[in-house]
Amino acid sequence: MNTMKTDQGPYPSGPPSEKLVDFQAVQGLSPFPVALDCRYYIGDRPCRFQRDCPGCPHYSPQGxxxxxxxxxxxxxxxxxxxxxxxxxxxxxxxxxxxxxxxxxxxxxxxxxxxxxxxxxxxxxxxxxxxxxxxxxxxxxxxxxxxxxxxxxxxxxxxxxxxxxxxxxxxxxxxxxxxxxxxxxxxxxxxxxxxxxxxxxxxVRISYDPARDDYHLDISDKDREEARRIFVSQGLEPGQPVVGINSGAGGVFVNKDWTFFGYLDLIRELDREKIPVVLLGGDRESQRVSELHRRLKSPYVKDVGTQHSLGLFSALAENCRVIVTGDTLGMHVGLAVKSRVIAIFGSTQPHEIEMFGRGEKVVTPIECAPCYRRSCDIHPSCMELIRHETVMDAVRRQLALSNSART
Structure with a gap:
């Protein structure tokens, strides 16, 4: 830990103007050196450590x-x-x-x-x-x-x-x-x-896929609220829950899998008594509600869509496997270390790094990827992805998650 040197009076080594500003020259004030270059310095209020700057063991120059x-x-x-x-x-x-x-x-x-x-x-x-x-x-x-x-x-x-x-x-x-x-x-x-x-x-920054990963901070408050929501839905910690993130961004057509694809997949999961949590944001509210209404199963849980990004991430963290399109939910799933099944239609699957925590289900259509904003081809790239294919991927990823816990 870097500490302030005091071999130059109240100042660290180096020009005082670059390190500590002493306000004793201000008429009527006592000597009050402040480390303006410390990463914890705020200026309009005390820093988190509530200490005077000279001799502070938490001093950390910005570098x-x-x-x-x-x-x-x-x-x-x-x-x-x-x-x-x-x-x-x-x-x-x-x-x-x-x-x-x-x-x-x-x-x-x-x-x-x-x-x-x-x-x-x-x-x-x-x-x-x-x-x-x-x-x-x-x-x-x-x-x-x-x-x-x-x-x-x-x-x-x-x-x-x-x-x-x-x-x-x-x-x-x-x-x-x-x-x-x-x-x-x-x-x-x-x-x-x-x-x-x-x-x-x-940008000339070193990258090692074995060490470098997504970084996402989730607060204890959001984790506790996610646990409370799961328990209120009858889900116990550690259960092999599958999260279904059924929506995707609206800029490009066919980024999200079809409604009936998800519906048939969840019916398969329901038949095998695998708990399902429906995930999503504001854009998915109607789709999530309709999926839940049609299934009417004790194994399918609607945990709501009006959540902050932090709470959404904490909910995803409680899912053993997440099925999603190429969208924020996919990146969040990877960031929270769930196993992810990513479904690709109109977008490029090769650019996505899965970090060994999932697999990609890619449309067989020849015109993909296209990143088109509209499409009149039927069956579309997403319509060609069968729910049986995705279900097989879910089984594989659940098995891998179970083996990792034993």
Missing amino acids: TRILILKTGALGDVLRTTILLGGIKRQFPESHITWITAHSAMPLVPRSLVDRVWPVSPETLARLQVETFDLVLSLDKEPEVAALAMLAKAPEKRGMGVDERGAVYPLNPEMAHYFRLGLDNHLKFHLNRRTYPDLLAEA
Whole structure:
């Protein structure tokens, strides 16, 4: 643990203006040195340790100041957390600030990230003043790439934007990742590398799939509430519960499996007396209610869809296996270390890293992936995925989860 040196009076070694500010020069105040460079310093109130700065054993200099810009889809924000392990290996004494969408802030782990800022006028004002050592700009949207250009830092990696508003790669290693967004044939049919591998290479951060994983903090309060909900539904801790996350984002068509596919799958699970929990958010409320109404089984539980991201994650954590499309629920399932069966129709399965905790069920249709926003092909890519195929995958993953517990 780094501690403050006192060989220069109340100041640590180095210029006092960079370490401790002594307010004794302010008329009428007693000497009051403050460590402005400590990662725990807040400024408008005492830090968590409630101690004076000189001699504080918790003093931790910020070290390398890193700014991460990632605001995109919620699932993309969560899967970008795989970079944090490599960042901490490369810059063990680092202070990380992450700018993201307000809705994605709960997905950024405070255990590894010092500050999480929303995209806001207040954040823009801070970028005008603060300096960083390294900026990692990970969004292709011009508005976010522009923030990277505004940030003050000697080194920037990722995406930037020029005077014409055109997004471009800031460093040579980003070129391949950048091209994937412009070349559908390369992205859809030639690429076989995962998103973590591609992204880490693009920003020159080491990545080891054996060590680097999703990072998601779940509060004790959310875990306790999830346990309470499960118990209220007659589910005991440790039961082999299957979570069904039946919805998916609405940007691309055929990201979610069909209603009747899920209905037939749950009927199979019900016949084998395997408990099922219906998961989802606001968009899935109607679908979840209709699935529950049609099945009317004591083994099928509707735990609600009006939950925070933290509580949704805690509910997913209590499921032994999760069946889901290529959506946030898939990334959350992987982050909480459940076994995941991911169903792919119009999106690219090869970019998803399963970390050995599940399997992919991929449509056999030849035109996938397509990332189309509408489709008039029947049967569609998702309609070609049979519930028997998914049920076989559920049986395999339940067996693997059981063997891991024995």
